[in-house]
Structures are given as C-alpha cells and as structure tokens.
Amino acid sequence: MISRNPNIQYTPADEGDGLCIYAEHASRTWPHFAMTAEDYAFHNALFPKDKVHTRQLVMDGDELLLTTRHFYVHWIEEKNYYEFAVIPAKELPKEFLTDVVTDILTEVRRLGAVKVIAMIDERFGTLTDILQEQGMTFTQSNPMTRVDLDEFKPGDWANFIQTVKDSGIQIMSLAEYFSEDTAARQKQYWEADCAWSKDIPLPYVIEGDPFEKYQQRLEHDKDGMDCWFVALDGNKLVGITELPKNKVFPEWRQTGFTGVHREYRKRGIARALKASALTQAKLQGAKYVGTDNEENNPMLALNIELGFKKFGAMKFFEMKIEE
Incomplete structure (x- = not known):
C-alpha cells in the first residue's frame, strides 16, 4: 500500500x-x-x-x-x-x-x-x-471487561454449579471431553460453534471455517483446554466456554466464545460453565481474565455478575461503498 x-x-x-x-x-x-x-x-x-x-x-x-x-x-x-x-x-x-x-x-x-x-x-x-x-457510521459498542481473580471466590459459585449438575447436565473440561473419540467430538464441537456463534452480536453473521481448518486450530490450542469447559446432556453437547492460556502474559486469560444450545438456554448453563472456567484459571495461577461483549448482549450482564468490571470499549463502524 x-x-x-x-x-x-x-x-x-x-x-x-x-x-x-x-x-x-x-x-x-x-x-x-x-x-x-x-x-x-x-x-x-x-x-x-x-x-x-x-x-x-x-x-x-x-x-x-x-x-x-x-x-x-x-x-x-x-x-x-x-x-x-x-x-x-x-x-x-x-x-x-x-x-x-x-x-x-x-x-x-x-x-x-x-x-x-x-x-x-x-x-x-x-x-x-x-x-x-x-x-463511516457507528454501529455498535463492545465494552471491554476484566475480572481480578483475587476477588473471584469459587466457593460463591460451587452450589450453583452443583445445582446445574444435579439437573442432569455434565460439566467437564474440553481436554477431558476430547480424551476419547477425539475426531468425532472435535467435529461435534465445531458443529456447535458454527451454529451458536451465529447469535453473537456483530456487524455480520459468522458462517465459520471448514472443519479441517477448525480442527487445526483445536490441535494448536490443545495444551490449554483444561480451562475450556463443555456441558453435556447425555451424549449431546449443549454448552461451551473457552478460556485459552496466554503465552505472552501468563497471568492473563481471555474469555473466548461461550455458547449454549437454544433449547437449553435460561437454565444457568452458561453461568456454570464460565464459573467453572474462572475457578480453574484461578487454580492455575492466573490473575486476570478479560473479554469484550456487545453492550446489550446478556453475556455482558453475566460477566458483570461474575465480577468483571468495565475498563474500555471497542467501537465498530461501517460504510457501504458506492459503485
């Protein structure tokens, strides 16, 4: 250029x-x-x-x-x-x-x-x-938030997580989930991500990558999957949350995608998954977790409930090009 x-x-x-x-x-x-x-x-x-x-x-x-x-x-x-x-x-x-x-x-x-x-x-x-x-026209604001894990108390969430488990939902790390029947479960995870990520408030609807490329990303990130969590109803994958490790600043983590099957929403699954991931990150010695969410996204309210605090925002703008 x-x-x-x-x-x-x-x-x-x-x-x-x-x-x-x-x-x-x-x-x-x-x-x-x-x-x-x-x-x-x-x-x-x-x-x-x-x-x-x-x-x-x-x-x-x-x-x-x-x-x-x-x-x-x-x-x-x-x-x-x-x-x-x-x-x-x-x-x-x-x-x-x-x-x-x-x-x-x-x-x-x-x-x-x-x-x-x-x-x-x-x-x-x-x-x-x-x-x-x-x-260019302003389209949306994504507040950035972070939680200080010294202030996050896993005991405050233990009973809630157990209540979700008692309702018949299994919660386990992605590392554990992928430990058996890996290729088939990776594909199930990809299918869930492609379906649920369409609901992320963005200026466009995400269609996702081909499975072969997505699988390469999963293999690339596998060392940190003890801090990614999934929810299962029997053998059915119904929820996921991602909390990859930070190779540059190990004290930091970034909350990635959190998604729940539409038929299983409003049951506390996302809250239980995220609380499980934060608990594990704290046990691993992480100090801070950051993320961003669209300002009207219920996920922002959930993060604030978990102790995240606003510290800035990403602003989106767009423009159509006239022919």
Missing part, C-alpha cells in the same frame, strides 16, 4: 521481524488478547490464499508509530466485505491519522470492497472522529 502522504511509509508485517513488532504492540495494547508472533503466523497460514490479509507497520526510524491491518471477511456469506483496524503506538496528529485511514479506504476500494467495517479502541478517540468524517 502506497500513501498519498510522502511521510508515511508502510512496511509489511506478515512475517519475520515485522510480525514480531506487530505482535508485541498488539499484546501491549490489549494484554488479555496477547498472542506471540508464532501464533499470528499460525493463523496467517490458515487464511485463504486467495483472500487479502495484510498487516503493516508505520515507523519513524526505529520508532513504531502505528500498525494497520485490513482483510477480506471470508467467514460470512456476503461477498467483498473488508475489515480494518489501526492501532497507534503514541499520540499522533489528526492529519497524519486521517491520511492513514484514507490510504486504507482507497486500498479496499481498489480491491473491490462493497462494505468496509472498522473496529477501533475508544481510547483512540481521534480515530473514531476521523472514521465518521470519512463517511
């Missing part, structure tokens, strides 16, 4: 030292979402080869000014949707940031985008102003 501003030079950050710088900056910005450069490279390799997925750095000598990412949203039915993000490393002039956003919008137009989605941390308020000035 070439900037209209001669002072802005984009350096690829999809591999090597560039990816290491990108990963380190993203991890410092959001420690609960932290990933190693190796993990980024793994996920890069799974991205469809015929779809655009570009990470870039903007440097001033040896100093990082910001990172950018733009990519084709391939996990939805709609075609030619692109998403982008800009993560400043320091306070930058509005004119400079405006040129960066303009460069990205110009590039995705060139690529044939029909809709563009941007996700921006509210801490970077100048960027949210710029997006709206560029014609």
Whole structure:
C-alpha cells in the first residue's frame, strides 16, 4: 500500500521481524488478547490464499508509530466485505491519522470492497472522529471487561454449579471431553460453534471455517483446554466456554466464545460453565481474565455478575461503498 502522504511509509508485517513488532504492540495494547508472533503466523497460514490479509507497520526510524491491518471477511456469506483496524503506538496528529485511514479506504476500494467495517479502541478517540468524517457510521459498542481473580471466590459459585449438575447436565473440561473419540467430538464441537456463534452480536453473521481448518486450530490450542469447559446432556453437547492460556502474559486469560444450545438456554448453563472456567484459571495461577461483549448482549450482564468490571470499549463502524 502506497500513501498519498510522502511521510508515511508502510512496511509489511506478515512475517519475520515485522510480525514480531506487530505482535508485541498488539499484546501491549490489549494484554488479555496477547498472542506471540508464532501464533499470528499460525493463523496467517490458515487464511485463504486467495483472500487479502495484510498487516503493516508505520515507523519513524526505529520508532513504531502505528500498525494497520485490513482483510477480506471470508467467514460470512456476503461477498467483498473488508475489515480494518489501526492501532497507534503514541499520540499522533489528526492529519497524519486521517491520511492513514484514507490510504486504507482507497486500498479496499481498489480491491473491490462493497462494505468496509472498522473496529477501533475508544481510547483512540481521534480515530473514531476521523472514521465518521470519512463517511463511516457507528454501529455498535463492545465494552471491554476484566475480572481480578483475587476477588473471584469459587466457593460463591460451587452450589450453583452443583445445582446445574444435579439437573442432569455434565460439566467437564474440553481436554477431558476430547480424551476419547477425539475426531468425532472435535467435529461435534465445531458443529456447535458454527451454529451458536451465529447469535453473537456483530456487524455480520459468522458462517465459520471448514472443519479441517477448525480442527487445526483445536490441535494448536490443545495444551490449554483444561480451562475450556463443555456441558453435556447425555451424549449431546449443549454448552461451551473457552478460556485459552496466554503465552505472552501468563497471568492473563481471555474469555473466548461461550455458547449454549437454544433449547437449553435460561437454565444457568452458561453461568456454570464460565464459573467453572474462572475457578480453574484461578487454580492455575492466573490473575486476570478479560473479554469484550456487545453492550446489550446478556453475556455482558453475566460477566458483570461474575465480577468483571468495565475498563474500555471497542467501537465498530461501517460504510457501504458506492459503485
């Protein structure tokens, strides 16, 4: 990508030292979402080869000014949707940031985008102003929350978890669940994730990846699955929650997807799963767990009930591209 501003030079950050710088900056910005450069490279390799997925750095000598990412949203039915993000490393002039956003919008137009989605941390308020000035519309806010596990008391939730179990629901770690009949259970887990993740409040409906790629992700994350939990009614998978380990900051965890079969909702299963995962994370020595949820999503209220507290928000914007 070439900037209209001669002072802005984009350096690829999809591999090597560039990816290491990108990963380190993203991890410092959001420690609960932290990933190693190796993990980024793994996920890069799974991205469809015929779809655009570009990470870039903007440097001033040896100093990082910001990172950018733009990519084709391939996990939805709609075609030619692109998403982008800009993560400043320091306070930058509005004119400079405006040129960066303009460069990205110009590039995705060139690529044939029909809709563009941007996700921006509210801490970077100048960027949210710029997006709206560029014609993008605010669509939703996802408050970020975290719980201090020193304040989370597993004993407060033990009776509730037992009540759910007494109703006929088994709760076990994903590691235990996958210990038998692994391939078939991985496929059952993938089917549940694909079905239930459609209910996540996002600017689009997630269709999911092919099983073969999803299975590779499960194998990649298997060392942390003693802190992912599932709920079963007999042999039927009815609930899941994910709490992967953080290789960059071991004291941090990120709550991933939590989903419950529609016929089993309003029975406390999600609450029991999440409380079980937090209990296990605390036993493993984790100190903090973070996540984000759409502001009207009942999952946000559940997290707050579990002790999560708000500390920021991710803002979503979108724009249709006129032909």
